Amino acid sequence: LVLPGGIDPHTHLQLPFMGTRSADDFLRGTQAALAGGTTTIIDFAIPQKGGSLLDAFDTWRRWADPKVCCDYSLHVAVTWWSEQVKEEMAILAQEKGVNSFKMFMAYKDLFMLRDPELYAAFEQCKETGAIAQVHAENGDIIAEGAKKMLALGVTGPEGHALCRPEAVEAEATLRAITLASAVNCPLYVVHVMSKSAAKVIADARRAGKVVYGEPIAASLGTDGTHYWSKEWHHAAHHVMSPPLRPDPSTPGFLMNLLANDDLTTTATDHCTFNTCQKALGKDDFTKIPNGVNGVEDRMSIVWEKGVTISAKTHHQAVNFNIFEGMVCHGVPLVTISRGKVVYEEGALSVTPGHGKFIPRRPFAEYVYKRIQQRDQTCTPTPVERAPYKGEVITLTSREAPEDSTVETGTQAAS
Numbered sequence: 409l410v411l412p413g414g415i416d417p418h419t420h421l422q423l424p425f426m427g428t429r430s431a432d433d434f435l436r437g438t439q440a441a442l443a444g445g446t447t448t449i450i451d452f453a454i455p456q457k458g459g460s461l462l463d464a465f466d467t468w469r470r471w472a473d474p475k476v477c478c479d480y481s482l483h484v485a486v487t488w489w490s491e492q493v494k495e496e497m498a499i500l501a502q503e504k505g506v507n508s509f510k511m512f513m514a515y516k517d518l519f520m521l522r523d524p525e526l527y528a529a530f531e532q533c534k535e536t537g538a539i540a541q542v543h544a545e546n547g548d549i550i551a552e553g554a555k556k557m558l559a560l561g562v563t564g565p566e567g568h569a570l571c572r573p574e575a576v577e578a579e580a581t582l583r584a585i586t587l588a589s590a591v592n593c594p595l596y597v598v599h600v601m602s603k604s605a606a607k608v609i610a611d612a613r614r615a616g617k618v619v620y621g622e623p624i625a626a627s628l629g630t631d632g633t634h635y636w637s638k639e640w641h642h643a644a645h646h647v648m649s650p651p652l653r654p655d656p657s658t659p660g661f662l663m664n665l666l667a668n669d670d671l672t673t674t675a676t677d678h679c680t681f682n683t684c685q686k687a688l689g690k691d692d693f694t695k696i697p698n699g700v701n702g703v704e705d706r707m708s709i710v711w712e713k714g715v716t717i718s719a720k721t722h723h724q725a726v727n728f729n730i731f732e733g734m735v736c737h738g739v740p741l742v743t744i745s746r747g748k749v750v751y752e753e754g755a756l757s758v759t760p761g762h763g764k765f766i767p768r769r770p771f772a773e774y775v776y777k778r779i780q781q782r783d784q785t786c787t788p789t790p791v792e793r794a795p796y797k798g799e800v801i802t803l804t805s806r807e808a809p810e811d812s813t814v815e816t817g818t819q820a821a822s
Contacts, residue, residue, distance in 0.1 A: 413447025413478075413745065414707045418598055418622060418675035421451055422471050426697040427688060431680040434475035435760055437703060442751045442758060444704035445740035447478050448766065452510060454485040457519065461486070461496040465504060469765065476763035477756075478745055483541060485510045487518075489525040494532050501536035505767020509538055510598065513580045514545035514649060523587065530593040534779070537770030539620075540588060541596045544580035544605065545572060545650050554694050565643035566635045567693040569651040577650045578604035585612045585619055592782050594618045594775045599677045601627045601650040603661050610670035618778050621671040623662045625702035628674065629709040629734065631656045644686040647696045648677065663710070674710055676702030701729055711738025 421437035423430040432440065434451075441449055451472070455464035461484050468482055484500055486493060486509050500506040511529050512519035521529065526542075533540040553571030557563075562570065581597055585608065588595035600606050600621045609621040632652035637643040646652055665671045679699030689696030702709075743751035750758040 414445050415448045416446045416676050416703055417450045418677050419449045419451050419703055420679035428685045428697055431682050434472045438477040439756055440704040441478050442743050445707045445743055447745045450481045452483045452485055455487055457488045475760045477758045478763040479766050480763055481766040481768055483508045483510050486529050489528055497532050498536050501538050501770045507538045507768040507770045508541055509533055510541040512543045514543055514547040516547040516551045520547040527587050530588050530591040534591055534593040539594045539596050539775055541598050542584040544584050544597050546576045546580045549576050563692055565647050565693050568647050569632050569635045572651050574602040574604040577602050578608050581605040581608045589617050594779055596620045598622050599624050602653050603658055606662055606665050610665055622673045622675050623666055623671050625676045625706040625709045626700050627662055628659050631658055641683050644696050647698055648700045649698045676706050678703040708738050
């Protein structure tokens, strides 16, 4: 069977996060992608709150260009809001090949945006012809839930799942869709992890909203029962946000929605950390670096099972694979990138820098054709009616409405 090379639209290679850096850099991560049949990734340039989006974009390009073995592109995260951010979004869309911006509704005091900031960012996405992406979780509820878990003495990885229940993801998903719909901005919900959030997206799509849902290899291939493992390192290696859900029927449910187009794409949120890095949170789950593997496994996960997956035989830099022991039969034998065989019979033959940056144009027709149709058909129009000519009261004091006067024609009666 010959397939086009896969596109993984959600990776975090070489990401500085939670005091450390993800284990797979742009060399190892893209080698792993090729071994898994993926020939293009889209990573995220993420500025710190208050930082320049343009500087972050340039930094990620500088990290990636000399190392990438497959083609890549970049989303850019909006982690704060100002006129500077608004202007830089326009420059990135018009001049730098960026047509997607990610906003966080979680990670309070780090990346999280409030609703008015989200609304403004969505407006600018539409103005510049970009698609808005959201990490959909209620950051305020999570912050309070984490405090509660720690106060109860729940310090292990299970606390991560307990303070981020499905409702927290579903509420934020609905809120993001509501805000984006008010602006008529296309919305892409990254890493859909729960039945509840998936149902919200499916309902919105069936109602005609321009929204896309992204389940990932982890949510399609495993579940959150691992958080209650007696082995701390095993549980910790499954910590990601939103968390995997303990309901073991979740992967099948998400796969069914993906099959009928209620969910749209598959990605990985690939962000690996070795055990010694995860151990930063050995006594406090809020300090466990969030992230799991998937860039090498994704295309196999969506096929039936047949070939055993193992960290020992894969090309990712991490020493733990959340799909360890899973058997898949849809595995690549040969991968071709840019006209060259780069992977064959388990061996890579590719040099750093083989991959190229892929600029993406604004106002992508697949997305914005529907947005333009909605603008034409859903724009409200005023009701034509005769002017009102009756009495109108005049409020003289907010605190004393009884002091108001009533106007009759041009005369006021008190």
